[in-house]
Amino acid sequence: MMTEDYIYLDYAASTPVDPRVFDRMRECSAATCANPSSTHAAGRMSQDIIANAATQVADLLNIDPKTLIWTSGATESDNLAIAGGARYRAHRGKHIVTMRTEHKAVTDMFDTLAKEGFEVTWVDPGPTGLLDPAAFEAALRDDTQFASIMFVNNETGVIQDIEALGNICRQRDILFHVDAAQAVGKVRIDLGKLPVDLLSLTGHKFYGPKGIGALYIADRPGCHVEPILFGGGQQRRMRPGTLPTELVAGLGMTAEIAAGRIDDDLAHLRKLRHALWDGIREIDGVTLNGDPNGFPGILNVSVDDIEGESLLLALEPLLVATGSACNSKSQEPSYVLRALGLTDLQAQSAIRFSVGRPTTMPEVEFAAGHYRAAIEKLRELAPEVVT
Amino acid sequence: MSTNPYSTRVRELFAMTPHAGDVVGAKAVSISDQDVRIRLSAGVEDGIVTAMRFRAWGCPHLIAGAEAACAALEGHAVAGLPMWTSADLMQDLPVPVEKTGRILVLEDAVRSLGQRLCDGT
Numbered sequence: 001m002m003t004e005d006y007i008y009l010d011y012a013a014s015t016p017v018d019p020r021v022f023d024r025m026r027e028c029s030a031a032t033c034a035n036p037s038s039t040h041a042a043g044r045m046s047q048d049i050i051a052n053a054a055t056q057v058a059d060l061l062n063i064d065p066k067t068l069i070w071t072s073g074a075t076e077s078d079n080l081a082i083a084g085g086a087r088y089r090a091h092r093g094k095h096i097v098t099m100r101t102e103h104k105a106v107t108d109m110f111d112t113l114a115k116e117g118f119e120v121t122w123v124d125p126g127p128t129g130l131l132d133p134a135a136f137e138a139a140l141r142d143d144t145q146f147a148s149i150m151f152v153n154n155e156t157g158v159i160q161d162i163e164a165l166g167n168i169c170r171q172r173d174i175l176f177h178v179d180a181a182q183a184v185g186k187v188r189i190d191l192g193k194l195p196v197d198l199l200s201l202t203g204h205k206f207y208g209p210k211g212i213g214a215l216y217i218a219d220r221p222g223c224h225v226e227p228i229l230f231g232g233g234q235q236r237r238m239r240p241g242t243l244p245t246e247l248v249a250g251l252g253m254t255a256e257i258a259a260g261r262i263d264d265d266l267a268h269l270r271k272l273r274h275a276l277w278d279g280i281r282e283i284d285g286v287t288l289n290g291d292p293n294g295f296p297g298i299l300n301v302s303v304d305d306i307e308g309e310s311l312l313l314a315l316e317p318l319l320v321a322t323g324s325a326c327n328s329k330s331q332e333p334s335y336v337l338r339a340l341g342l343t344d345l346q347a348q349s350a351i352r353f354s355v356g357r358p359t360t361m362p363e364v365e366f367a368a369g370h371y372r373a374a375i376e377k378l379r380e381l382a383p384e385v386v387t
Numbered sequence: 388m389s390t391n392p393y394s395t396r397v398r399e400l401f402a403m404t405p406h407a408g409d410v411v412g413a414k415a416v417s418i419s420d421q422d423v424r425i426r427l428s429a430g431v432e433d434g435i436v437t438a439m440r441f442r443a444w445g446c447p448h449l450i451a452g453a454e455a456a457c458a459a460l461e462g463h464a465v466a467g468l469p470m471w472t473s474a475d476l477m478q479d480l481p482v483p484v485e486k487t488g489r490i491l492v493l494e495d496a497v498r499s500l501g502q503r504l505c506d507g508t
Contacts, residue, residue, distance in 0.1 A: 381404065383425065
């Protein structure tokens with residue numbers, strides 16, 4: 001996506017809304033303003049719109065529409081799954097497990113539960129960010145009742161082996177949550193086959209509206225969450241509050257569009273990522289952070305002895321991220337990259353390029369050239385290291 | 388309220404750095420502190436700074452500040468450098484308070500270079 005002023009390469013932070021999604025939202029907004037909890041005719045129309053959206057999302061994930069709970073986005077879905085799931089299982093054990101490279105929406109919730117008396121084990125990934133299932137299994141105990149592992153990492157694009165990790169949890173009857181905010185609509189996910197109990201998703205990461213997400217709760221014994229919001233009986237009392245009909249309809253349309261084009265999108269992203277990496281891989285001291293076989297929409301790179309803030313400014317008009325977009329105002333080095341073994345300096349120089357459906361090959365070629373020029377400029381400016 | 392961390396002045400100074408480099412054969416100082424590195428060199432004739440150059444590794448405010456300082460100090464008396472203060476620079480750019488330490492490294496470098504030039508060391 002290029003305008004006169006910038007080139008947007010931050011699709012892992014957010015994506016533009018597909019025009020067909022806008023159309024669907026406008027259409028629903030014009031059709032009815034009624035509260036979907038109302039029992040009159042207009043309310044029932046809103047209920048039908050929501051039911052249709054649930055079917056669209058369910059088709060994308062191969063699940064029963066009744067297993068979806070609408071939320072305000074992935075952060076709320078993560079919070080509900082983790083707090084609600086761990087508390088629901090607390091009478092059976094208070095040991096919970098997650099990974100150091102999870103999103104803040106997960107790690108902060110685990111920290112909150114630790115203050116409530118839960119015992120948290122933080123599992124470390126390997127140097128590419130991949131979690132070894134054996135290391136995960138070794139962290140589990142007899143009193144482990146809940147685990148949360150993300151599908152696609154938001155900073156590096158690393159894709160975890162959810163099937164292997166989920167199977168380990170199933171064998172031990174551990175509630176298994178997956179933060180799939182960066183995965184849904186972008187990689188094929190078949191929850192009819194994957195051993196996942198709870199899965200978080202959000203609309204704006206795959207060309208849908210902001211402010212709407214969902215939590216999948218598997219329909220199986222022992223799989224349930226306690227509410228974290230109170231004030232009504234909506235959504236089986238697990239998530240009260242009036243549903244935003246237009247946003248739900250928009251998310252449904254987003255899912256339907258994604259279902260029809262995931263493979264084409266992936267092929268497009270692979271070409272772009274390949275060209276981008278090819279354009280910068282020869283720079284002296286450059287490192288690809290993460291797994292080379294990760295999600296192709298994300299390319300995270302560091303370069304030796306370059307100051308990250310100056311690099312970001314020198315890269316304008318490219319709109320990219322340093323570390324997590326949700327945390328990029330902070331000058332603290334990314335905890336995700338630190339967990340992969342990068343030094344503070346390497347982590348601070350890390351740039352996350354994330355490409356999307358609208359990204360073109362000329363944009364990527366320009367980005368690679370501009371990155372090379374920015375590194376060259378900053379190296380020319382720098383003095384020798386004073387010893 | 389804008390969250391843009393850089394003023395137009397900082398952006399301009401960062402983008403165009405005609406004073407980047409070294410004055411070949413001239414006296415120079417290098418300082419590494421506060422997570423930044425800076426090197427200043429200056430050519431002098433008849434007690435006047437005729438050319439001043441910098442090399443810097445650090446945030447955009449440091450690079451912009453070094454460029455502005457070099458430009459401003461050319462034509463000034465060497466005798467004034469040991470007392471130079473970055474206060475006006477901090478205000479002009481402007482520099483956020485959390486980066487004060489980095490600009491003070493620049494101030495130290497200017498003063499140190501001035502002292503060397505005055506002492507002839």
